[in-house]
Amino acid sequence: MSRRVLIGIFESEDAILDVTAEARRRGFTIVDVFAPYAVHGLDKAMGLERSRLPWVCFLLGLTGAGFKVWFEYWTTASDWPINVGGKPWNSLPAFVPITFEVMVLFAGLSTVLAFFGMSRLWPGRKAALLDPRVTNDRFALVLEESDAAFDVGAVERFLREHEAVRVEEREQEVAR
Amino acid sequence: MAEICSPLRLPLIAGRKKPAAVTEDVCRALTRPPSGLWWAAFAAAFALLLLGTAAVSYQIATGVGTWGLNTTVGWAFDITNFVFWVGIGHAGTLISAILFLFRQRWRTSVNRSAEAMTLFAVMCAGIFPVIHTGRPWLAYWLFPYPNFRGSLWINFRSPLAWDCFAISTYFLISATFWYVGLIPDLATVRDRLASTEGGSLRHRLFSIFSLGWNGSYRVWRHYEVLYLLLAGLATPLVISVHTIVSWDFATAVIPGWHATIFPPYFVAGAIFSGIAMVLTLMLVARKAMGLEDYITTRHVDVMCKLLLLTSGIVALAYGTEFFTAFYSGNPYEEFVFLNRAKGPFAWAYWTMVSCNVLVPQLLWFRRVRRSMGVVFVLSLLINVGMWFERFVIIVTSLHRDFLPSSWASYRPTIVEVSTLAGSFGLFFTCFLIFCRILPVIAMGEVKAVLSHGQGNGGEA
Numbered sequence: 210m211s212r213r214v215l216i217g218i219f220e221s222e223d224a225i226l227d228v229t230a231e232a233r234r235r236g237f238t239i240v241d242v243f244a245p246y247a248v249h250g251l252d253k254a255m256g257l258e259r260s261r262l263p264w265v266c267f268l269l270g271l272t273g274a275g276f277k278v279w280f281e282y283w284t285t286a287s288d289w290p291i292n293v294g295g296k297p298w299n300s301l302p303a304f305v306p307i308t309f310e311v312m313v314l315f316a317g318l319s320t321v322l323a324f325f326g327m328s329r330l331w332p333g334r335k336a337a338l339l340d341p342r343v344t345n346d347r348f349a350l351v352l353e354e355s356d357a358a359f360d361v362g363a364v365e366r367f368l369r370e371h372e373a374v375r376v377e378e379r380e381q382e383v384a385r
Numbered sequence: 386m387a388e389i390c391s392p393l394r395l396p397l398i399a400g401r402k403k404p405a406a407v408t409e410d411v412c413r414a415l416t417r418p419p420s421g422l423w424w425a426a427f428a429a430a431f432a433l434l435l436l437g438t439a440a441v442s443y444q445i446a447t448g449v450g451t452w453g454l455n456t457t458v459g460w461a462f463d464i465t466n467f468v469f470w471v472g473i474g475h476a477g478t479l480i481s482a483i484l485f486l487f488r489q490r491w492r493t494s495v496n497r498s499a500e501a502m503t504l505f506a507v508m509c510a511g512i513f514p515v516i517h518t519g520r521p522w523l524a525y526w527l528f529p530y531p532n533f534r535g536s537l538w539i540n541f542r543s544p545l546a547w548d549c550f551a552i553s554t555y556f557l558i559s560a561t562f563w564y565v566g567l568i569p570d571l572a573t574v575r576d577r578l579a580s581t582e583g584g585s586l587r588h589r590l591f592s593i594f595s596l597g598w599n600g601s602y603r604v605w606r607h608y609e610v611l612y613l614l615l616a617g618l619a620t621p622l623v624i625s626v627h628t629i630v631s632w633d634f635a636t637a638v639i640p641g642w643h644a645t646i647f648p649p650y651f652v653a654g655a656i657f658s659g660i661a662m663v664l665t666l667m668l669v670a671r672k673a674m675g676l677e678d679y680i681t682t683r684h685v686d687v688m689c690k691l692l693l694l695t696s697g698i699v700a701l702a703y704g705t706e707f708f709t710a711f712y713s714g715n716p717y718e719e720f721v722f723l724n725r726a727k728g729p730f731a732w733a734y735w736t737m738v739s740c741n742v743l744v745p746q747l748l749w750f751r752r753v754r755r756s757m758g759v760v761f762v763l764s765l766l767i768n769v770g771m772w773f774e775r776f777v778i779i780v781t782s783l784h785r786d787f788l789p790s791s792w793a794s795y796r797p798t799i800v801e802v803s804t805l806a807g808s809f810g811l812f813f814t815c816f817l818i819f820c821r822i823l824p825v826i827a828m829g830e831v832k833a834v835l836s837h838g839q840g841n842g843g844e845a
Contacts, residue, residue: 222836242602245404245573246832252606260610266618284529284538293540303542306629310547310554313622317558317615321565324611325596328604334597336572341580343600344573346404346832 211380213354214240215361217368218340218347218375222248225348228371229254237364238353243343265323266316273315277308347374354378397491397834400678404832411826412577414674419821422673430813437807440800441516449519451800457793458783462801463517464633465775466808469658470510471552471630472651472771474559475623476659477503481562482619485612491687493830494679497570498670498819499663500563505815506662507556509808514548516804544632551629558622562615569608569829572598627655634778641721641782644709650702657695657741658771660688664764666816668757670825679826682755689754692767696745699774703742717787725781729794733773734781740770 286298444451477499484492527549575591631651634642671680710722
């Protein structure tokens with residue numbers, strides 16, 4: 210979907226935090242904020258909901274652990290039981306270490322893959338950069354010109370008041 | 386938003402830098418031609434790697450008989466090296482994951498290179514059990530896979546099978562954690578290269594591996610949570626890995642190995658040796674690459690305190706082992722420990738005690754902690770001491786067993802020594818290449834702590 214957006218470029222994390230919080234308070238539609246590093250509190254200023262990645266991590270970890278306990282039981286006690294030093298077929302305590310390792314492996318790798326999926330990151334994807342310096346030292350706030358009441362001049366003034374070093378208007382593809 | 390300012394909070398990064406300066410300082414090393422010092426170090430490391438490759442090829446072609454092992458001392462140099470290298474790796478995870486959870490923000494300057502060190506150390510460690518199997522081309526038998534021998538499955542009750550899973554998982558998770566941490570920095574380098582050499586092979590590689598990262602906060606939000614989750618997973622993982630390594634010994638009935646103290650003792654020892662190795666590398670890297678503003682005397686000071694702490698835990702473990710041996714009233718236990726301190730390998734035992742317990746006591750003095758030359762020498766001595774710790778645990782427990790008629794000694798052959806040298810060659814070759822092709826400092830994380838202790842927020 211193509212929309213008209215207004216982009217403000219900022220130079221410091223304090224400025225981007227202030228302007229983002231204020232833009233949200235004034236009811237502007239914040240399309241996104243771009244930052245060279247994670248700024249503490251910016252997600253709250255944008256009003257983003259919490260990431261659901263911990264659920265992926267928890268459920269896949271549980272799946273990995275469950276699968277591994279079953280697999281160890283099946284191989285050692287059912288499919289081809291071998292008497293090792295008279296130990297019981299189902300040596301549950303001895304299965305704990307590998308179960309733990311497989312749980313961590315499943316949880317870790319699946320969370321990373323889920324992150325790539327949710328964030329639409331893949332090898333060879335072309336980066337849509339708002340400003341060439343946004344991965345270096347610049348911050349960018351992207352506001353959507355949502356309706357006719359959106360006064361470009363007033364909003365530009367608002368951004369400038371909050372130390373925007375550059376403001377520009379663009380027509381662009383916006384992915385949510 | 387005003388940053389809290391207190392004279393007690395010293396800046397983490399010296400030189401009152403702006404974010405662009407961080408990018409510049411870190412990326413400069415990637416584009417300028419390597420120095421003579423780098424080439425000299427690379428030539429030396431690569432020569433050792435070739436020596437090790439020759440030694441490993443020879444012993445694979447001939448057999449494990451090329452080692453100095455005998456029926457009494459069935460584990461010696463090889464397993465010592467394995468435990469040594471796994472231990473080295475653990476400091477990387479301590480710095481990247483555990484200190485992250487403890488919100489030790491100074492870690493940002495060293496975590497990238499410490500994690501790289503973890504990966505290379507685990508690679509070195511992995512070689513040893515594989516060649517120790519004697520038929521390394523069948524090493525995949527260590528993993529359970531459907532096969533035409535039954536299927537005959539591996540024995541999941543065996544600590545050696547646990548080890549195999551622990552080390553593989555540790556390597557994969559560490560590599561993933563490292564790569565995830567690299568993504569924003571790869572994008573930074575990509576966009577910097579775009580202006581100078583857009584379209585070059587290097588630029589294209591950075592574009593591919595940075596996965597189209599554009600700094601969107603909708604992605605950063607997930608990224609922050611992902612990083613926290615990986616740190617939360619890596620923390621128990623690193624403890625489990627060296628615990629399982631210690632179980633390779635502790636589940637055996639050999640006096641000197643069969644001790645419940647082993648897991649914490651090994652984990653503390655691993656972190657102790659790993660931090661010593663981080664210091665060795667960092668002290669060289671900061672000088673050679675001009676990173677004094679990022680890895681300051683304060684970073685060295687903090688790591689020295691961690692050394693002192695872990696040295697204390699290791700010393701306590703040595704004392705506890707001795708006390709338990711005597712208090713148990715078990716003559717075999719008593720014998721093993723007296724034999725360590727007074728037997729034919731007493732020199733190794735006392736090298737271990739001097740390097741791991743006595744020498745680190747110097748770190749109580751602030752002047753020692755702030756003197757880079759002294760710390761460098763201490764870190765080398767601790768590495769020697771920790772190598773000997775594993776040698777002492779393995780060889781002195783085995784060489785005089787229950788039956789005096791089967792007592793034997795052990796001395797490494799030239800093949801074993803060359804293999805150890807080769808593992809150092811592999812480690813340093815990888816590390817030197819890493820310093821040339823990837824940002825050695827986590828720029829994205831350092832930029833976030835620039836204002837720390839500077840008193841005027843992000844404008845520092």
